[in-house]
Amino acid sequence: MKHFFCTEGEAALAELLRRQPLLAFDFDGTLAPIVARPEDARVAPAVSRRLARLAERWPVAVVTGRQLADVRERLGFAPGCIVGNHGAESLADPAAAERLARALDGARALLGAHEAALAAAGVTLEDKGQSLALHYRLARDRDRARAEIDALLARLGPELKVFGGKLVCNLMAATAPDKAGAVQALVTAAGAGGALFAGDDVNDEPVFAAAPPHWLTLKVGRDDPASRARFLLDSPAEMPMLLDRILALADAAG
Known part of the structure; x- marks a missing residue:
């Protein structure tokens, strides 16, 4: 890579832009740097200004693990579409989103009953509706925190799926769509000729793996040499450079 x-x-990039693509981005670790407290994350003005300019020319989407209501105020610009909860929360189908949220009621009750033990291990439970996130970034003993999480998740059934992230475990209904399905649906809805997608975490890998050859996929960070993305960026700090290159090619094409 x-x-x-x-x-x-x-x-x-030049070839993709000739196809009038969708431009889609993850949020945490991609448009905004990873921070110790998720509530502190924001897109830098230098990035949001460039994204606003791009949104005047192409469909721009944010596809994130956060809830829609949470991420919208952190962007600093208005994308054409936002998909939340790793692909499971979309304004286009609120009824489906509600069903996926109800599917977690049993897990919600189990984790809620053990919230004190989780907190003692340094684990924070975040209920995002269509997904539950168990954060252990701030735990003093991360091995202990992960052991507490794994012990509880082992009690859940196959109707739920668990996947990791950067010091977080995510829990969703097994039937919930992933980011790959979400990005493909956005491409179809926009009538786009392809997509650029940038992401940094394991929940972005389905997009990389499913992308047709003419899509442009970007892994942000060098932490996973086995990533299926076509190219990489070193960190979110390179995002303004990427956006400037897209804008420059757009200007050159008139």
């Missing part, structure tokens, strides 16, 4: 800023990356 090569760094995006190379001859191949530039050529791939």
